Structures are given as C-alpha cells and as structure tokens.
Amino acid sequence: MVGGSVPVFDEVILSTALMNQVISFHNMSGTLVCQAGCVLEDLSRHVEERGFVMPLDLGAKGSCHIGGNVATNAGGLRFLRYGSLHGTVLGLEAVLADGTVLNCLSTLRKDNTGYDLKQLFIGSEGTLGVITAVSILCPPKPRAVSVAFLGCPGFSEVLQTFTTCKGLLGEILSAYEFMDAECMWLVTHHLRLASPVQESPFYVLIETSGSRAGHDAEKLNDFLEQVLSSGLVTDGTVATDHLKVKALWALRERISEALSRDGYVYKYDLSLPTERLYDLVTDLRVRLGPRAKHVVGYGHLGDGNLHLNVTSEAFSPSVLGTLEPYVYEWTAEQRGSVSAEHGLGFKKRGVLGYSKPPEALRLMRQLKALLDPKGILNPYKTLPAQA
Amino acid sequence: MVGGSVPVFDEVILSTALMNQVISFHNMSGTLVCQAGCVLEDLSRHVEERGFVMPLDLGAKGSCHIGGNVATNAGGLRFLRYGSLHGTVLGLEAVLADGTVLNCLSTLRKDNTGYDLKQLFIGSEGTLGVITAVSILCPPKPRAVSVAFLGCPGFSEVLQTFTTCKGLLGEILSAYEFMDAECMWLVTHHLRLASPVQESPFYVLIETSGSRAGHDAEKLNDFLEQVLSSGLVTDGTVATDHLKVKALWALRERISEALSRDGYVYKYDLSLPTERLYDLVTDLRVRLGPRAKHVVGYGHLGDGNLHLNVTSEAFSPSVLGTLEPYVYEWTAEQRGSVSAEHGLGFKKRGVLGYSKPPEALRLMRQLKALLDPKGILNPYKTLPAQA
Numbered sequence: 001m002v003g004g005s006v007p008v009f010d011e012v013i014l015s016t017a018l019m020n021q022v023i024s025f026h027n028m029s030g031t032l033v034c035q036a037g038c039v040l041e042d043l044s045r046h047v048e049e050r051g052f053v054m055p056l057d058l059g060a061k062g063s064c065h066i067g068g069n070v071a072t073n074a075g076g077l078r079f080l081r082y083g084s085l086h087g088t089v090l091g092l093e094a095v096l097a098d099g100t101v102l103n104c105l106s107t108l109r110k111d112n113t114g115y116d117l118k119q120l121f122i123g124s125e126g127t128l129g130v131i132t133a134v135s136i137l138c139p140p141k142p143r144a145v146s147v148a149f150l151g152c153p154g155f156s157e158v159l160q161t162f163t164t165c166k167g168l169l170g171e172i173l174s175a176y177e178f179m180d181a182e183c184m185w186l187v188t189h190h191l192r193l194a195s196p197v198q199e200s201p202f203y204v205l206i207e208t209s210g211s212r213a214g215h216d217a218e219k220l221n222d223f224l225e226q227v228l229s230s231g232l233v234t235d236g237t238v239a240t241d242h243l244k245v246k247a248l249w250a251l252r253e254r255i256s257e258a259l260s261r262d263g264y265v266y267k268y269d270l271s272l273p274t275e276r277l278y279d280l281v282t283d284l285r286v287r288l289g290p291r292a293k294h295v296v297g298y299g300h301l302g303d304g305n306l307h308l309n310v311t312s313e314a315f316s317p318s319v320l321g322t323l324e325p326y327v328y329e330w331t332a333e334q335r336g337s338v339s340a341e342h343g344l345g346f347k348k349r350g351v352l353g354y355s356k357p358p359e360a361l362r363l364m365r366q367l368k369a370l371l372d373p374k375g376i377l378n379p380y381k382t383l384p385a386q387a
Numbered sequence: 388m389v390g391g392s393v394p395v396f397d398e399v400i401l402s403t404a405l406m407n408q409v410i411s412f413h414n415m416s417g418t419l420v421c422q423a424g425c426v427l428e429d430l431s432r433h434v435e436e437r438g439f440v441m442p443l444d445l446g447a448k449g450s451c452h453i454g455g456n457v458a459t460n461a462g463g464l465r466f467l468r469y470g471s472l473h474g475t476v477l478g479l480e481a482v483l484a485d486g487t488v489l490n491c492l493s494t495l496r497k498d499n500t501g502y503d504l505k506q507l508f509i510g511s512e513g514t515l516g517v518i519t520a521v522s523i524l525c526p527p528k529p530r531a532v533s534v535a536f537l538g539c540p541g542f543s544e545v546l547q548t549f550t551t552c553k554g555l556l557g558e559i560l561s562a563y564e565f566m567d568a569e570c571m572w573l574v575t576h577h578l579r580l581a582s583p584v585q586e587s588p589f590y591v592l593i594e595t596s597g598s599r600a601g602h603d604a605e606k607l608n609d610f611l612e613q614v615l616s617s618g619l620v621t622d623g624t625v626a627t628d629h630l631k632v633k634a635l636w637a638l639r640e641r642i643s644e645a646l647s648r649d650g651y652v653y654k655y656d657l658s659l660p661t662e663r664l665y666d667l668v669t670d671l672r673v674r675l676g677p678r679a680k681h682v683v684g685y686g687h688l689g690d691g692n693l694h695l696n697v698t699s700e701a702f703s704p705s706v707l708g709t710l711e712p713y714v715y716e717w718t719a720e721q722r723g724s725v726s727a728e729h730g731l732g733f734k735k736r737g738v739l740g741y742s743k744p745p746e747a748l749r750l751m752r753q754l755k756a757l758l759d760p761k762g763i764l765n766p767y768k769t770l771p772a773q774a
Contacts, residue, residue: 303496
C-alpha cells in the first residue's frame with residue numbers, strides 16, 4: 001500500500017518466512033506465542049481448532065506474516081471488537097540494530113515493571129528493530145456469527161443505522177463496514193460478484209459474534225425490524241451459514257482487487273470524524289470530474305476509517321495534483337489521520353506533518369537515532385527525509 | 388502502594404488538581420478529552436450521564452486523577468472486559484523535561500502516522516514527561532449489570548468455574564474476581580460487612596454487563612445451574628439492583644482497607660500463570676507460621692493478577708526477610724511479573740530485574756537519558772538506582 005516493505009535503493013532484504021513455528025498456545029488464557037514469519041491465516045486455523053480466534057483479520061491474511069502485522073500495527077476487520085494491537089499484543093522479541101536480542105516475550109496480561117518497551121516496535125514499520133517473535137492474546141471463538149448486508153438510501157442513514165446498531169446489538173457487534181454504490185459497481189463488473197440486495201446509494205455490512213445463537217438472532221432481528229420500518233435501510237439480507245457469510249464479506253474484502261482491475265489507483269487511508277467521513281468523496285468527485293474513472297469510499301466506518309480510492313485510465317499528474325496535497329490538507333483540517341492503518345512506508349513518509357506536530361516529529365527522530373544510529377533498519381521509510 | 392507519587396528527598400511536588408476540566412465529549416464515538424487532574428469518579432459520572440462508561444474503574448476512584456491513572460497504567464476492575472490503557476487511551480498531551488509541550492491529544496481510533504509516542508508515557512510513572520491532558524475511548528454503558536457472589540470449595544473449583552463462566556457468559560462477562568476465606572474474615576471482622584453466602588474456602592465475584600437484561604439473566608442462570616449442580620460452587624447469591632450490586636462489590640473492594648486495620652501490611656501485586664496463582668499463598672502460610680497474622684490472596688483472577696498480602700502485629704524484619712526476595716524469586720521462576728498493575732515507584736524499583744532482562748533495563752535507561760537528561764522528572768522512581 002505504502003511501500004513500507006519494498007526496497008528502494010541499497011537495502012538488504014531480510015525474510016522471516018522460515019521462522020514460521022508456533023512456540024506455545026495456552027488453552028485457558030488463549031495466549032499464543034509464535035515466530036514472526038507465521039502466516040496470519042495459519043495462526044487463525046491453529047487457534048480456531050482450540051476454540052479461540054486471532055484478534056485481527058484482514059484481506060491479506062493468506063500471505064501476511066504476524067511479525068509484519070505487528071510492525072505495521074495492522075488494523076483490519078476485527079478492530080471494532082478487539083481493539084488495537086497495542087492492547088492485544090502481550091509481548092515480543094526484537095533484534096536491535098546493534099544485534100542485541102531484546103526479549104520482551106511476556107505472556108502476561110498485566111505487567112507494570114518499567115517502561116512498556118514492546119510498544120515502541122508496534123507500528124514502527126521495522127525502523128527501530130526487527131520483530132522476531134510475538135505473544136498475542138486470542139479471544140474465545142464466538143459460537144455464532146451472523147452477517148447482515150444492507151442497502152441504505154444515503155450516508156446520513158448509514159450513520160443513523162450505526163447508532164441504532166450499537167444500541168441494539170451492543171456487545172455482539174463485531175464489524176460495521178460500509179461501501180458506496182461505485183464500489184458495488186466495481187466488484188460486480190470486474191469480479192463478477194452478485195449483489196445480494198437492491199441497488200442502493202450505500203451498502204453496510206454488519207457482523208455479530210456471540211456466544212449464543214438464539215440471543216444473537218433475537219437482537220439482530222429486532223435491529224433489522226427497526227431500521228427497515230424506519231426507512232434507514234431499504235433492503236437487506238442475513239447469513240449465518242459459513243459459506244454465505246464468506247460470500248457477503250467478499251463484496252467488501254475484494255474492493256481493493258476490483259479497483260486494481262479498473263485502472264491506475266490513487267489510494268488514501270484516512271481517519272476522520274465519522275459524521276464527515278464521506279464528505280471528501282463527494283467533494284473529490286466534483287473536483288476531478290471526468291478525469292477520474294471512479295472516486296470511491298468504503299471502509300471501517302465503526303472505527304472512523306475511510307478508504308478513499310480514485311482510478312484513472314493511466315497515471316495522470318493532473319489527477320495527482322488535484323488530489324495532493326488537497327486530501328491531506330482536508331484531513332488535517334478535520335484533525336484526522338493521513339494514515340489510519342496502512343502506515344507511512346516510503347510513499348507517504350513525507351505527509352507525516354499533516355497529522356503530527358513538529359515536536360512529535362523531533363522526538364520520533366531522536367528515538368530513531370537512539371535505536372538505530374547508523375540508519376540500517378528499513379532505511380528511507382516512515383520518517384520524512386531530513387531537509 | 389509503591390510510593391510512586393511520594394517525594395523522598397529533594398523533589399518539587401507538582402499538583403494537577405486544578406486542571407480538572409472536561410475538554411470535550413463526543414456522543415457518537417464515546418471519546419472523552421479531559422485535563423489530567425480530573426478525578427476518575429467525576430469523569431465516570433460525566434460519561435454515564437451521556438450513556439457511556441469509563442473503560443477503567445478502581446477502588447481509589449473517588450480521589451485518583453486520570454493523569455495519574457494513565458501515568459501508572461492503572462489496571463483495576465474492568466480490565467478483563469475493556470483491556471489495557473495502552474489500547475483505550477487514544478491520545479495525550481505531555482510536557483517534556485525541557486518544557487516542550489508534546490501534543491498527541493488525538494481523538495482517532497486509528498492513526499498510523501509515525502511512532503505511537505503516547506505509549507511511552509503510559510505506565511512510565513511520570514519519569515519521562517508530565518501528562519497534562521488525556522483522550523480516552525469510553526465504551527457504551529451496559530443496560531444491564533448483574534453480580535453473582537459465589538462460594539467455592541477449593542482453588543481448583545475457582546479455576547474450573549472461571550472456564551465454565553467464560554464459555555457460558557461469553558461476551559457479557561465483565562469481571563472475575565476471587566478472594567480467600569481469610570479476606571472474608573478481615574472484611575467481616577474489621578469493617579463489619581456481612582457475608583452473603585455460607586462460609587467457604589474461596590469466594591468468587593462475577594460481574595456481567597450486557598445490552599439486554601433478559602438475555603443476560605438467561606445466560607447467568609444457565610451458568611449458575613451448571614456450577615451448582617456440578618459442585619464447583621456450593622452457595623451463591625445474585626444481585627441486579629444497583630445498591631445490592633454495590634454491597635457485593637464492597638466485599639472485594641474493601642479488602643485493602645480491612646488489611647490496613649489488621650496490622651502492618653506487606654503488599655505484593657503479582658502476575659502469575661492462572662493455574663498457579665494461589666500456590667504462593669499456601670506456601671507462604673507454611674513458611675511464615677505464627678509470625679504472620681494473616682496471609683491472604685485475592686485479586687483479578689481473570690487477568691492472572693494476584694494481590695498477595697501479609698499482616699503482622701508490627702513491622703518485622705524477620706517476616707520481611709522470609710518474604711523477600713523469596714516472593715520475587717518464586718514469581719520470576721514462573722515467568723510472572725513482580726508488579727502487575729501497581730508499578731515500581733520508589734519501593735519496588737529494585738526488583739525490576741526479576742521480570743525484565745538486562746537488555747530491557749539498558750534500553751529503559753537510554754530512554755530515560757534521552758527524555759530526561761538531568762533526571763528531574765519523578766527522580767528516584769521506577770528504574771533501579773545506578774550501581
């Protein structure tokens with residue numbers, strides 16, 4: 001997404017692919033300890049067989065490594081329910097720039113002895129140390145999972161549906177995703193997926209995960225009755241069967257793939273105040289006019305996270321010039337984040353200043369100098385180039 | 388507990404008591420922004436009136452400041468459900484040793500722009516900067532809260548009850564606390580509280596918080612039926628009324644106060660593998676014999692957190708010599724933490740090495756030197772004295 005793991009000049013590439021062993025799993029606490037090169041989907045399978053789930057899930061699960069997930073502080077589809085890796089990662093082992101092995105591979109939920117050093121490495125994109133092993137808390141596997149896929153007549157209804165759903169679904173709500181009509185067009189045309197509901201300006205995917213199917217179904221039905229009768233939702237479908245659940249999720253998860261078949265893609269991953277999440281999309285459609293093939297908005301609405309994507313036939317400096325720095329300035333004005341979950345990597349390191357003050361950048365540079373004085377760890381990434 | 392906020396030599400005391408204003412509260416996201424001197428209970432009231440709860444709660448809520456809670460990474464009674472402050476604190480403002488105001492007071496759930504600097508200050512006990520404002524994510528206020536207070540015939544039954552309860556209560560479980568018979572003796576004798584159940588070797592307090600009272604009651608009843616019929620629990624009572632809930636919580640929350648009326652108290656706050664949580668208590672009763680008035684164990688079993696307390700008529704070097712370093716060595720052997728939630732402060736800074744390797748201590752010292760080169764921020768605390 002941002003080229004965080006792509007070498008650009010003279011880097012030495014380090015692969016952790018062979019460090020793919022589960023070290024331990026504790027059945028009472030749900031604590032998994034594993035090497036950094038384990039593939040997320042393999043870990044999911046490992047813990048699901050034991051009655052737990054990984055606290056994170058994302059489209060790239062079939063290939064991404066847990067070490068990379070932690071290094072980039074991956075967000076993904078379960079963030080709404082289980083929160084950030086800063087909370088669910090219990091410990092890690094990292095190799096520092098001078099070769100020191102820093103063993104903070106604790107499996108304890110609570111440990112207030114000195115500074116919480118592991119936090120430094122979560123989300124620092126490999127620029128402060130190389131994560132070699134991870135200890136992570138897995139929540140119990142929900143006994144019942146349901147997905148509702150709904151059509152909404154406008155973005156204001158998407159927001160009101162979210163408020164209604166938080167109230168009526170409460171603790172069983174595990175995802176609230178949205179996509180606009182153009183996203184649906186992309187996945188139905190480029191990937192030949194079928195829309196399960198009537199054409200609508202917006203679509204919402206709601207997932208519930210609970211311990212008792214009957215209770216969950218009652219909550220979900222009451223919610224659907226309310227949003228359908230009040231007109232917040234105009235059409236919808238519900239799935240509890242594993243394959244149908246997967247098919248509904250595919251509509252949302254495969255948008256990125258559909259975009260890549262549409263042309264050159266300009267990608268933005270923004271955190272914004274939920275109420276204003278879609279304004280930028282509408283605004284950019286007007287600004288770009290026919291120069292853009294598609295301007296689409298989708299993402300983790302429940303977390304205030306918008307994926308804004310624009311496609312054009314081929315790369316166009318004029319489109320880029322209209323998008324940047326406009327998108328970053330607009331986001332900064334809302335006190336949003338110019339990178340919600342993708343990190344800065346190589347491509348976006350120059351825009352850090354839109355979301356962080358100069359004092360923060362100075363302290364980041366001091367930390368980098370302290371931990372990697374020779375600049376050998378993932379160089380040219382995350383922090384802006386020095387003037 | 389550990390003297391983290393107590394001046395010992397030549398310190399200048401800084402009070403944030405007048406910085407007690409709520410800056411903002413966002414009704415859709417539940418994000419609270421406030422100054423560091425706000426009292427936790429006042430904040431709880433503020434957000435509860437708006438349909439949310441604070442993600443942390445602890446015995447000292449009537450006097451503790453949110454800035455101190457964050458600086459010490461307070462755990463407390465809601466940790467099991469809402470997790471660590473490393474996950475729920477969204478941003479903070481801190482004043483660095485050189486007077487720089489570091490504004491990381493973000494209200495975004497997701498922000499991956501550069502290093503997550505706020506994490507440095509969470510749990511560093513004021514030794515790296517002075518927290519002046521906090522932004523924190525508040526979960527929706529549960530519509531129904533129930534508390535079950537149960538008697539168990541042994542510690543093994545306490546553990547099996549925990550496993551059963553995680554399975555049957557699932558997502559509505561919000562606390563699993565335990566206390567032994569000696570704790571009950573202390574609160575009934577010193578504080579004149581009445582035990583609501585028959586005398587038992589162990590007691591368990593289970594709290595559920597959910598969005599639908601009927602569903603929660605059904606789950607709780609099924610759980611109680613199973614643990615009572617299988618003999619894991621021998622007696623129990625359930626409360627949903629606010630005052631009765633409070634009275635049951637008081638039995639657990641006021642143990643610390645009862646201990647202080649019993650004599651001189653030696654306090655330990657340990658993280659241990661749940662299965663072995665109580666072994667140390669039994670072991671120490673034998674080792675201390677009649678030199679101790681009481682050796683008690685209680686705490687947040689659901690988080691693997693034991694509060695081990697010993698009382699004697701007056702301070703006794705012989706009792707202390709039996710306890711230390713034995714307690715720390717025993718904990719280190721189990722790869723536990725010698726300070727689960729209380730921090731190290733002044734009294735326990737010497738024992739950091741039992742839970743962290745030398746490489747970690749070295750990096751902590753480097754961070755301290757970077758952020759506070761003159762050693763003016765909460766000196767003599769957290770890190771061990773230099774040899």
